[in-house]
Amino acid sequence: MPDRPPPKPPTRAPGRVKEVTSASNPLVKDIRALAQKKHREETGLFLVEGLKLVIDGLDAGWELSTLVIAKAASDNPLLAKTAARAVASGADVIEASAKVLEAITRRDNPQSAAGVFRRRLASLGEIDLSGKAVAVVLDRVRDPGNLGTVLRTADAAGASGVVLVGDTVDPFSLETVRATMGSIFAVPIARAKEAEFLTWRSRIKGLVVGTHMRGETDYRAPDYGAQPVLLMMGNEQAGLSDALAETCDVLVRIPQAGRADSLNLAVATGVMLFEARRGVLAL
Structure with missing residues (x-):
């Protein structure tokens, strides 16, 4: 079977950019809940860590729902380019404090980006x-x-x-x-x-x-x-x-x-x- 290009996600309205500084923000709580299998199955979403993985997902044509980026690193050219790409694809971008990123990834010294993607299973x-x-x-x-x-x-x-x-x-x-x-x-x-x-x-x-x-x-x-x-x-x-x-x-x-x-x-x-x-x- 010849290789086929990945399916293109449906066209969506541009996403929004929001700043979040509190780990108790409802958006953060929803993303943190993706650590639970039940929540992943109910929403059809999952979390990835790191700018590379976010870019990999976008390049493969997977639907990005939310991109979380470190506000302190928002001037990084590749991070800024990926954020713009996410917004254009219809995803929301959250500019987060280090405390928020730590809460989302459950790690000290988290990476500069995390992405919430829609799951995809084959038959x-x-x-x-x-x-x-x-x-x-x-x-x-x-x-x-x-x-x-x-x-x-x-x-x-x-x-x-x-x-x-x-x-x-x-x-x-x-x-x-x-x-x-x-x-x-x-x-x-x-x-x-x-x-x-x-x-x-x-x-x-x-x-x-x-x-x-x-x-x-x-x-x-x-x-x-x-x-x-x-x-x-x-x-x-x-x-x-x-x-x-x-x-x-x-x-x-x-x-x-x-x-x-x-x-x-x-x-x-x-x-x-x-x-x-x-x-x-x-x-």
């Missing part, structure tokens, strides 16, 4: 599995750092998407977004219940490879380069569910020489991704 049908595409399936991943690192690694390896199956950590939690280092905006993410995923998987034409303690095949053995691939990675403690393991074409194992009986989920996913993409990345 299973939007995950590209044509040609030699590789997508990752994560079964009940619970650690936000692991998920963020997997998304960043999937972006680096050129994966076509990440599918979250079952009860997983929220990909738009602040901890996960931090760990993606901006890749939250680059990798399509789909969520599905196990039964829904299995129905979709039954229609997939390609190679489905799962890592498993019972795997007897070396992870380097499958022919990843001749067809689309789904890499299925299990929960940090329990591994793949029985239903997901049974739907794999092959269960593989990553050889280890030390005393550890398993690899960290994000590390194992990175190993699998770069092996599956080795032929493509070598070009």
